[in-house]
Amino acid sequence: KQEVTQIPAALSVPEGENLVLNCSFTDSAIYNLQWFRQDPGKGLTSLLLIQSSQREQTSGRLNASLDKSSGRSTLYIAASQPGDSATYLCAVLISYNTDKLIFGTGTRLQVFP
Amino acid sequence: DAGVIQSPRHEVTEMGQEVTLRCKPISGHDYLFWYRQTMMRGLELLIYFNNNVPIDDSGMPEDRFSAKMPNASFSTLKIQPSEPRDSAVYFCASSSRTSGNRLSEQYFGPGTRLTVT
Numbered sequence: 001k002q003e004v005t006q007i008p009a010a011l012s013v014p015e016g017e018n019l020v021l022n023c024s025f026t027d028s029a030i031y032n033l034q035w036f037r038q039d040p041g042k043g044l045t046s047l048l049l050i051q052s053s054q055r056e057q058t059s060g061r062l063n064a065s066l067d068k069s070s071g072r073s074t075l076y077i078a079a080s081q082p083g084d085s086a087t088y089l090c091a092v093l094i095s096y097n098t099d100k101l102i103f104g105t106g107t108r109l110q111v112f113p
Numbered sequence: 114d115a116g117v118i119q120s121p122r123h124e125v126t127e128m129g130q131e132v133t134l135r136c137k138p139i140s141g142h143d144y145l146f147w148y149r150q151t152m153m154r155g156l157e158l159l160i161y162f163n164n165n166v167p168i169d170d171s172g173m174p175e176d177r178f179s180a181k182m183p184n185a186s187f188s189t190l191k192i193q194p195s196e197p198r199d200s201a202v203y204f205c206a207s208s209s210r211t212s213g214n215r216l217s218e219q220y221f222g223p224g225t226r227l228t229v230t
Binding site for chain 1: 222
């Protein structure tokens with residue numbers, strides 16, 4: 001059974017810092033991995049999607065990497081801003097017999113001025 | 114496109130009542146997903162459809178839950194009878210296949226916050 005874990009559960013950093021959020025999954029047989037952002041009381045917004053054949057994806061100040069063999073993905077946020085404060089979730093699309101996304105537990109990020 | 118649309122945004126009901134949540138996916142998307150989010154269990158997939166056909170309903174907690182997709186632009190999630198432990202935020206999401214037959218990003222609606230008293 002695929003399990004997805006995110007560490008740390010919460011993170012508080014000053015504005016301007018570069019930071020890394022971690023996502024681990026137990027079964028390396030995945031189709032893709034997606035990073036989402038969720039603001040309080042809101043839905044999820046897709047940030048980046050990495051296909052299983054890719055190593056990384058970049059969008060603006062965000063860079064996500066994928067290492068399938070070790071069951072890990074990282075989301076790198078450069079020059080963090082208060083507007084980055086949100087909960088970040090990773091999710092893996094398991095590759096056999098289903099199109100189900102399995103979500104991680106999330107990292108709650110606070111960037112203070 | 115307006116994105117995934119869900120209604121109502123908030124629902125408060127008494128235990129035992131029927132609750133119907135509604136979702137309109139993004140036009141052209143042929144996959145639709147229903148999720149439930151709680152503090153205790155996080156985000157869980159309840160059921161998903163492909164081309165209006167339910168593919169996997171293994172996440173539906175009990176027979177009190179049912180979902181339908183009568184056409185490509187509308188889906189409902191019904192709880193009958195509702196119970197206090199059903200209180201959660203229910204999300205609908207949609208996506209489609211890429212040219213390489215891979216599932217694209219899932220786009221989420223704003224959610225319906227359900228409170229059962």
